[in-house]
Amino acid sequence: MKRIDYQALLNPAQYEAVTTLYGPLLVIAGAGSGKTRTLVYRMARLVEEGIPPEKILLLTFTRKAATEMLRRASAILSEDRCERVLGGTFHSLSHLMLREYGELVGLSRHFTIMDRGDAEDAINLLRNALGLAGKGRRFPKKETIAAIFSKMVNKMMGLEDLIEAEYPHLLGDIEDLARLFRHYVQYKLEHQLLDYDDLLVYWRRILAEFPRVRESVAERFNFIMVDEYQDTNHLQAEIVRFMAEGHENVMVVGDDSQSIYSFRGANFRNILEFPRLFPGAKIIKLEENYRSTQPILDLANAAIARAKEKYTKCLHTKRKGGELPVVFRGRDEAEQSRFIADRILELREEGVELSDIAVLFRSSYHSFDLELELTKRDIPFVKQGGMKLIETAHIKDIIAHLRIIVNPIDMLSWNRILLLIEGVGPKTSQQLINYLRYTPEPIKALETYPAKPAIREGLGRLARTLLAMAKEGLSPEERLEILFEYYLPLLSRVYHDDYPKREKDLDHLLSIVGRYQDLDDFLTDLALEPPEASVASVEPYDTDRECLVLSTIHSAKGLEWHTVFVISLVEGRFPSGYSLGREDDLEEERRLFYVAVTRARERLYLTYPGTMYIPGQGRTIAKASRFLAELPARLSRNWHEIQAELSPDEASVVINIETGPAFQPGEWVKHPVFGTGQVRGMTDQHKVVVNFETAGTKTLHLKYVKLERLAP
DNA sequence: AGCCCGTCGGTTTTT
DNA sequence: CCGACGGGCT
Numbered sequence: 001m002k003r004i005d006y007q008a009l010l011n012p013a014q015y016e017a018v019t020t021l022y023g024p025l026l027v028i029a030g031a032g033s034g035k036t037r038t039l040v041y042r043m044a045r046l047v048e049e050g051i052p053p054e055k056i057l058l059l060t061f062t063r064k065a066a067t068e069m070l071r072r073a074s075a076i077l078s079e080d081r082c083e084r085v086l087g088g089t090f091h092s093l094s095h096l097m098l099r100e101y102g103e104l105v106g107l108s109r110h111f112t113i114m115d116r117g118d119a120e121d122a123i124n125l126l127r128n129a130l131g132l133a134g135k136g137r138r139f140p141k142k143e144t145i146a147a148i149f150s151k152m153v154n155k156m157m158g159l160e161d162l163i164e165a166e167y168p169h170l171l172g173d174i175e176d177l178a179r180l181f182r183h184y185v186q187y188k189l190e191h192q193l194l195d196y197d198d199l200l201v202y203w204r205r206i207l208a209e210f211p212r213v214r215e216s217v218a219e220r221f222n223f224i225m226v227d228e229y230q231d232t233n234h235l236q237a238e239i240v241r242f243m244a245e246g247h248e249n250v251m252v253v254g255d256d257s258q259s260i261y262s263f264r265g266a267n268f269r270n271i272l273e274f275p276r277l278f279p280g281a282k283i284i285k286l287e288e289n290y291r292s293t294q295p296i297l298d299l300a301n302a303a304i305a306r307a308k309e310k311y312t313k314c315l316h317t318k319r320k321g322g323e324l325p326v327v328f329r330g331r332d333e334a335e336q337s338r339f340i341a342d343r344i345l346e347l348r349e350e351g352v353e354l355s356d357i358a359v360l361f362r363s364s365y366h367s368f369d370l371e372l373e374l375t376k377r378d379i380p381f382v383k384q385g386g387m388k389l390i391e392t393a394h395i396k397d398i399i400a401h402l403r404i405i406v407n408p409i410d411m412l413s414w415n416r417i418l419l420l421i422e423g424v425g426p427k428t429s430q431q432l433i434n435y436l437r438y439t440p441e442p443i444k445a446l447e448t449y450p451a452k453p454a455i456r457e458g459l460g461r462l463a464r465t466l467l468a469m470a471k472e473g474l475s476p477e478e479r480l481e482i483l484f485e486y487y488l489p490l491l492s493r494v495y496h497d498d499y500p501k502r503e504k505d506l507d508h509l510l511s512i513v514g515r516y517q518d519l520d521d522f523l524t525d526l527a528l529e530p531p532e533a534s535v536a537s538v539e540p541y542d543t544d545r546e547c548l549v550l551s552t553i554h555s556a557k558g559l560e561w562h563t564v565f566v567i568s569l570v571e572g573r574f575p576s577g578y579s580l581g582r583e584d585d586l587e588e589e590r591r592l593f594y595v596a597v598t599r600a601r602e603r604l605y606l607t608y609p610g611t612m613y614i615p616g617q618g619r620t621i622a623k624a625s626r627f628l629a630e631l632p633a634r635l636s637r638n639w640h641e642i643q644a645e646l647s648p649d650e651a652s653v654v655i656n657i658e659t660g661p662a663f664q665p666g667e668w669v670k671h672p673v674f675g676t677g678q679v680r681g682m683t684d685q686h687k688v689v690v691n692f693e694t695a696g697t698k699t700l701h702l703k704y705v706k707l708e709r710l711a712p
Numbered sequence: 713a714g715c716c717c718g719t720c721g722g723t724t725t726t727t
Numbered sequence: 728c729c730g731a732c733g734g735g736c737t
Binding site: 387393423454498 | 728729737
């Protein structure tokens, strides 16, 4: 094992955090202040001190983040013991614990995890059954109800208090909502269904009610580290408190200025309550920024300075120089998209990798226009955030079939798959479910059900398929293949408009399932770590290909890029129209803007369209976001002014690189991004046409391209 | 009575 | 681009 010179590798504050191993520790870390680095080195330190890695627990916001940190810690120690640290999200940890201890509170080992959509479906079903919907009766949408129920649980608030505080217009519906909530809880219990919140709720409950479990868990995990603590909620804080009982070796890291998940019950004040939860906690602040240039930080500081409540100080860096962030106003969305595509192509020719550039936005649909432009120009991209693969109807169909194999009393899934049968609607499905519900073997019972002749054939085929899938000893992949034989013909009937597109997703799913030995694991991972829906590269499985990143700001948390574009900075989009009414929500939008701009290392572009198409209203004038309007003028430059200052000849030239002697046709050259290629010729003094081996033929402007001559 | 299918409206953020 | 809704069909 390598000895590590921590003092040389870390600044004094980071060093102190890394070497404080025992007792409660709160680290307030500004954006780009080496928060991840600190966590990684602390993990290495613990292992180096002889702590068995399996006694360390690392809780992060996504499982990807945890895996990445463990990989880095192992690299530092040049050994792989760190991989044995248990890392994951609160939800994945709770899931793991419930599979182990769930029986204590009446959970089967094969409970099903519902995603948000499933929860909404169940709520909808119950709402109809209770007669709370339809016919002139005004009742909140299932999305709203699900949000209310989720907030109640995560904030550990009563329904009445929550409605009063956040949904005063629904005060009249409290009784019905309460009744619906009781039924929802009952329904989940009956069918062994757990929504995301239940994972946390049940785990907390076990910890609270069973001191023996608490003891053995505290013994199992001697050291707990929590990342992104500003986005945890009260429920999660309690889980931490219980799990650390006895040893109190808990380190949490966060930045109250980056709290962006209050819609999920997170409260940035949580981070300040940590010292109350763990009296005697040591507090360390990391304030020096290692990521961005000072002009970018100046803009970020100015944006967050207007926040009503904040606790961290100004970010500063020792880095010198840097360009002012650029503001661009396009005539419309199409011009905004063209501008971004133009800049991206220039950056690529400067040698900035596509994957080191990101376009960030408030809501997933804000990038639709840009996606069209990128496709037109053949710029490959991946999109993070927004629609997940598992949220598409056809994938949910598949998942529902698989869930029944694991948990045959999951009547929510039964409902879904029965509705796929021709001739079966909501009524028939409910009757069937009432029949299947209390039979010991629901799948077999399907065939014996006294059904109308019109649907008997369909039920029989479903029963035979499920029986074949349920056979012992099959791999998940084999089960899926059996299912496809049954499902593919359905697909073209049910989704006749666009089934070829959906068929491709099914292939994608098949390629994912191949990695799993256990169906339970596969379903759990799909729910807890859902793969993104769109991989827009031309060849779907070509993940090596370098891609531009399009991402919601929420999904960009913790990441950084050379250049960042923040787009659609228009009132109503960002800040979102939903937030305009409430002060707290607006504050969160502001923090979201802060998170967005602090993702950039070298260059930052803030763009917005002057007009926008709004369905119903047609073309409307867009008003620049208040986040732009409020910025002091000296902190950014306007693109149109930059252009006006340049001579017409230079207008599109960004940087100068000395041009060498003219390239000759037939010469071999190497480009930092496109790789090697052969020169076709020069179109004029400045432009060379190169036929690249993999990237195809490109015309490059010599003033800003880095071409290397290769020996013949 | 219950199902199918075309139309239309309206779109936050995520484990 | 998905879900609610209403009219027509079995």
